[in-house]
Amino acid sequence: xxxxxxxxxxxxxxxxxxxxxxxxxxxxxxxxxxxxxxxxxxxxxxxxxxxxxxxxxxxxxxxxxxxxxxxxxxxxxxxxxxxxxxxxxxxxxxxxxxxxxxxxxxxxxxxxxxxxxxxxxxxxxxxxxxxxxxxxxxxxxxxxxxxxxxxxxxxxxxxxxxxxxxxxxxxxxxxxxxxxxxxxxxxxxxxxxxxxxxxxxxxxxxxxxxxxxxxxxxxxxxxxxxxxxxxxxxxxxxxxxxxxxxxxxxxxxxxxxxxxxxxxxxxxxxxxxxxxxxxxx
Amino acid sequence: xxxxxxxxxxxxxxxxxxxxxxxxxxxxxxxxxxxxxxxxxxxxxxxxxxxxxxxxxxxxxxxxxxxxxxxxxxxxxxxxxxxxxxxxxxxxxxxxxxxxxxxxxxxxxxxxxxxxxxxxxxxxxxxxxxxxxxxxxxxxxxxxxxxxxxxxxxxxxxxxxxxxxxxxxxxxxxxxxxxxxxxxxxxxxxxxxxxxxxxxxxxxxxxxxxxxxxxxxxxxxxxxxxxxxxxxxxxxxxxxxxxxxxxxxxxxx
Numbered sequence: 001x002x003x004x005x006x007x008x009x010x011x012x013x014x015x016x017x018x019x020x021x022x023x024x025x026x027x028x029x030x031x032x033x034x035x036x037x038x039x040x041x042x043x044x045x046x047x048x049x050x051x052x053x054x055x056x057x058x059x060x061x062x063x064x065x066x067x068x069x070x071x072x073x074x075x076x077x078x079x080x081x082x083x084x085x086x087x088x089x090x091x092x093x094x095x096x097x098x099x100x101x102x103x104x105x106x107x108x109x110x111x112x113x114x115x116x117x118x119x120x121x122x123x124x125x126x127x128x129x130x131x132x133x134x135x136x137x138x139x140x141x142x143x144x145x146x147x148x149x150x151x152x153x154x155x156x157x158x159x160x161x162x163x164x165x166x167x168x169x170x171x172x173x174x175x176x177x178x179x180x181x182x183x184x185x186x187x188x189x190x191x192x193x194x195x196x197x198x199x200x201x202x203x204x205x206x207x208x209x210x211x212x213x214x215x216x217x218x219x220x221x222x223x224x225x226x227x228x229x230x231x232x233x234x235x236x237x238x239x240x241x242x243x244x245x246x247x248x249x250x251x252x253x254x255x256x257x258x259x260x261x262x263x264x265x266x267x268x269x270x271x272x273x274x275x276x277x278x279x280x281x
Numbered sequence: 282x283x284x285x286x287x288x289x290x291x292x293x294x295x296x297x298x299x300x301x302x303x304x305x306x307x308x309x310x311x312x313x314x315x316x317x318x319x320x321x322x323x324x325x326x327x328x329x330x331x332x333x334x335x336x337x338x339x340x341x342x343x344x345x346x347x348x349x350x351x352x353x354x355x356x357x358x359x360x361x362x363x364x365x366x367x368x369x370x371x372x373x374x375x376x377x378x379x380x381x382x383x384x385x386x387x388x389x390x391x392x393x394x395x396x397x398x399x400x401x402x403x404x405x406x407x408x409x410x411x412x413x414x415x416x417x418x419x420x421x422x423x424x425x426x427x428x429x430x431x432x433x434x435x436x437x438x439x440x441x442x443x444x445x446x447x448x449x450x451x452x453x454x455x456x457x458x459x460x461x462x463x464x465x466x467x468x469x470x471x472x473x474x475x476x477x478x479x480x481x482x483x484x485x486x487x488x489x490x491x492x493x494x495x496x497x498x499x500x501x502x503x504x505x506x507x508x509x510x511x512x513x514x515x516x517x518x519x520x521x522x523x524x525x526x527x528x529x530x531x532x533x534x
Contacts (some may be wrong), residue, residue: 028400042388049481111401114379115377115402116359116360116375142451279294280363
């Protein structure tokens with residue numbers, strides 16, 4: 001019988017307790033996997049198509065925006081549409097983790113105050129739910145492959161570790177943002193507006209490579225600034241393999257660096273403030 | 282060994298009003314120095330100097346007025362709140378029954394809620410499925426278990442929550458007063474099950490305003506007042522003092 005991590009002992013250091021929280025939450029996989037799936041079913045309760053709506057709405061958005069921006073930029077649809085679609089799917093995951101992450105503990109106030117469970121359970125549940133959304137959206141990608149075949153190679157398999165990295169980052173983002181914005185509630189709207197802004201600053205509807213090589217030097221210059229945008233790198237490591245494109249290793253390096261730094265920060269926050277969350281919610 | 286030990290544990294709640302729970306003040310505060318009293322977050326001392334030692338087999342009643350700290354104490358004992366100062370040490374698998382509406386999803390069936398609650402308390406799905414019949418039997422909810430939880434009355438929810446916690450063999454059972462919502466016949470049934478459980482595996486802490494329930498379930502008591510322990514000892518003595526009944530229990534005229 002798995003033991004509930006409610007046992008608290010003064011002999012444990014704060015570090016050990018933080019690690020205990022993360023490991024204990026991981027041990028309750030059945031719980032958060034169930035709840036994450038439940039969340040999705042719940043959202044589409046009583047609707048005939050159910051979670052299929054996730055897939056449909058993604059398809060509609062991607063097709064509409066694909067046609068629109070193909071026209072605006074004068075790009076062929078078979079380039080623009082796959083680019084926008086994959087960008088949207090990945091962005092949905094990233095923005096979901098940040099936006100819902102900043103509210104994760106506030107939204108689970110009831111559970112946190114009623115049941116002694118590791119805090120990380122709520123975060124794993126959130127990231128799992130976002131992953132399920134991602135997988136639902138991947139159906140659209142597969143359909144798109146049939147219409148606009150991409151030059152996929154064995155290197156496209158890099159998308160799998162890329163998604164794993166995205167999930168690992170989703171966990172620290174939700175933990176860190178969750179803790180901080182439970183204390184400072186203003187951070188919820190702040191981070192939401194930043195995420196919205198970043199959508200436009202990140203090459204999702206506009207094609208990064210095209211603008212870099214633009215004949216207009218001003219545009220090329222500005223596009224280069226996107227390198228400082230961390231989201232660009234997260235997007236690239238998964239979009240390039242899915243579209244069968246070559247990618248530069250620097251994107252992976254940046255993502256790995258962010259993963260390490262982010263987790264380090266999060267562990268410090270967990271050590272210092274984990275026990276305070278129940279008081280703050 | 283199942284036990285709960287606290288030494289001088291204190292629980293202080295910072296109360297952030299809309300203004301102080303924002304970055305603005307912290308940022309400005311760094312620049313401009315402290316703005317006397319309102320720069321500090323007001324704090325509610327919910328629990329003070331709590332020293333308890335509850336062991337295997339103990340059945341402790343919690344008494345005290347509203348706001349005396351009974352529910353907060355239960356949360357401290359369950360490990361939900363770690364003390365802001367002092368020490369608390371909880372050994373054993375905890376199963377709390379506090380606010381009955383929470384931790385249960387009103388839109389899904391009683392059966393599914395049973396499983397989720399069990400998972401929250403550290404059980405596996407398989408273990409919970411194996412216990413469903415037993416819980417259905419005990420709660421007497423029958424076909425209602427297939428209905429969404431929102432159709433349940435308060436008493437039915439209490440039955441469900443009690444059914445779950447008593448079926449999973451917890452070592453530490455913490456009950457808040459809400460369980461008073463069940464009818465007398467069911468409580469009688471629950472009492473047997475609860476005492477069995479405590480005898481077998483662990484300890485019970487039960488907060489209630491009902492002498493009857495307390496006498497049925499508990500042997501010792503803790504009297505809370507203004508966030509402090511006013512008295513701990515045998516149930517009848519504590520109850521007598523709490524009610525202000527003068528010493529040797531004379532039958533009331």
